[in-house]
């Protein structure tokens with residue numbers, strides 16, 4: 001959506017998935033448009049494919065399957081070729097190996113916990129680990145001191161971070177150099193979190209045993225040690241239904257109640273409906289917003305039944321239940337307050353969103 005014009009009529013954007021790097025989130029924030037995603041709704045699907053990716057690399061499954069599919073001749077000949085050649089595909093077991101998980105969010109936590117279940121030693125690193133995710137994380141997962149520490153310890157490294165300005169090329173030449181000789185790098189996050197030129201260089205030097213990725217690019221496809229899937233992490237019937245359901249529920253809550261759940265740019269704002277009319281206002285997180293809005297309402301002789309104002313970084317969101325209907329001119333006055341990004345009356349019944 002980065003190059004698509006966003007019409008004035010747009011009230012909200014919902015991503016039926018996790019990553020929002022394809023949405024101009026900051027531009028939406030400045031217009032008071034909440035962007036929703038579906039946190040955790042496809043995490044199990046990605047976790048399962050990540051585990052498959054680890055096994056694909058550890059046991060040379062793709063190359064071995066390719067070899068088997070191309071066997072020629074009768075059964076006796078096939079058996080002879082199999083027993084002669086199978087040593088080419090000798091692998092290693094995951095149990096006892098060290099996995100480093102970068103990003104302990106919805107997916108990273110599940111990958112880390114499952115790897116513990118497979119008998120792996122697991123290190124994790126996430127400077128913004130939330131309390132909820134910490135509760136979900138197996139107590140056997142060890143916290144790495146830094147990303148450098150994580151990369152240096154791991155036999156396999158799995159990336160589960162979002163792509164944004166801070167994480168673009170976070171796995172760069174220096175970080176690749178820290179990885180063990182023969183390490184496996186697994187990327188079900190986004191192509192851009194790895195510096196492709198640096199990656200191709202280390203793959204060419206034979207430093208990594210494999211790069212397993214969900215993101216196909218010409219340069220990576222051309223590497224013999226790359227195992228590339230066509231962005232299939234969340235492509236299960238279950239994940240697609242989970243994501244679509246959560247995205248639709250968030251939109252309905254926002255459009256019908258003005259409530260915000262699962263937004264990546266505005267705070268969670270949930271308030272049981274009261275009064276006769278509800279105002280939903282997105283504003284900059286600066287002093288004096290609530291008092292200016294209240295002053296407009298008081299001047300119009302409108303009484304506040306309930307009010308909730310929450311902020312998140314540079315932005316804030318206010319729900320106000322009034323004891324009587326707000327006239328359109330009051331809404332216009334609120335919209336004209338410096339720092340108000342969007343304001344609307346949330347209709348009591350679905351169907352007319354203005």
Ligand SMILES: NC(=O)c1ccc[n+]([C@@H]2O[C@H](COP(=O)([O-])OP(=O)(O)OC[C@H]3O[C@@H](n4cnc5c(N)ncnc54)[C@H](O)[C@@H]3O)[C@@H](O)[C@H]2O)c1
Pocket residue numbers: 017018019020039040042043046102103104105106107108125126127128129130160161162163166167170188189190214231232233234235
């Ligand atoms: N391959 C696929 O089909 C597929 C499917 C779903 C998600 N994804 C990708 O995976 C990403 C993660 O998904 P999620 O649902 O787990 O998201 P999430 O928001 O639950 O977790 C991301 C975690 O990464 C952490 N993080 C951010 N920057 C970091 C850094 N520099 N170092 C360490 N940790 C950092 C955050 O604190 C957060 O805990 C998504 O943003 C998306 O890009 C890919």
Ligand SMILES: O=C(O)[C@H](O)COP(=O)(O)O
Pocket residue numbers: 016017018019020042231233234235
């Ligand atoms: O960010 C995500 O949720 C995944 O990359 C899935 O994307 P998709 O829904 O386009 O498969």
